[in-house]
Amino acid sequence: MFGCCVAGRLFQTNLQQVDETHALFELPDASTINHVCVFLLGTTPFPDGYGATVHFHWPGKGFQLLGMLSNEKPSAIFRLRGTFSSSTSYSAFDSMDTSTQDSSMSPSVTAMLGISIETLQQIQPQMDALQSVTTVAKPSPASNPILLAEKIVRHLFNYVAGFSGGLPGSKTSVSMSVIAKWYENFTTKIKTTGIGFLEREE
Structure with a gap:
C-alpha cells in the first residue's frame, strides 16, 4: 500500500x-x-x-x-x-x-x-x-537582525553577480546605477510582499 x-x-x-x-x-x-x-x-x-x-x-x-x-x-x-x-x-x-x-x-x-x-x-x-x-x-528573519542582514546582502550579491559574470574574484566593475536599480526593486518588493521572498529564494 x-x-x-x-x-x-x-x-x-x-x-x-x-x-x-x-x-x-x-x-x-x-x-x-x-x-x-x-x-x-x-x-x-x-x-x-x-x-x-x-x-x-x-x-x-x-x-x-x-x-x-x-x-x-x-x-x-x-x-x-x-x-x-x-x-x-x-x-x-x-x-x-x-x-x-x-x-x-x-x-x-x-x-x-x-x-x-x-x-x-x-x-x-x-x-x-x-x-x-x-x-x-522556525526563526523569522524579521526577528533576527543578523539573519535578515545576511539574507539582504545575499540577495544583493546574487543580483549584482548577474552583471559581473558571477565569477568569484571577478574584477569587473559594476555601475552604481545597477545598485540603485536593485535598491529600487528590493524596496518595492518589500512594500508589496514583505520579506517572505528572501526565504523562498534560498
Whole structure:
C-alpha cells in the first residue's frame, strides 16, 4: 500500500508490518538523508474517513511526527536533516527493536520511518499541533537582525553577480546605477510582499 523514496536512492516497498494499522520502513545510512518521499502505491486506497500519520525515528531519540497521507494527499516529501525535535513516545512501534543501535552521526545508523493508519478525526489535531510547533520553531528573519542582514546582502550579491559574470574574484566593475536599480526593486518588493521572498529564494 505504501512506498518511500530517499532522494538519490531507489524507491522502497519493503514495508515491515507491525500490526493491522502500523508499519515501518528501515532507512539505512540515515545520517546521509536530507529528504524522504512517502506515497501510496495506488493499489489500495484508505477506507473512507481514514489516512495515515508518518513518523521518523532516530535511534535513542524516539519518534517525531513528520506529516500525513490521505486519499486526497497520496504523497508527501519531508525534510529530515536538522529537523529532529525533542524525543517523543509512540507506543504502537514499541515492539520493534529500535533502540539498540549507536545513535551517533555515523553513516551506518539505520533510522525508521513509521506509518500509522488512523481516522482523519484523530489525524487533524496532530497536524494542527505540528503546524503550531513548526511555526514557533522556525526563526523569522524579521526577528533576527543578523539573519535578515545576511539574507539582504545575499540577495544583493546574487543580483549584482548577474552583471559581473558571477565569477568569484571577478574584477569587473559594476555601475552604481545597477545598485540603485536593485535598491529600487528590493524596496518595492518589500512594500508589496514583505520579506517572505528572501526565504523562498534560498
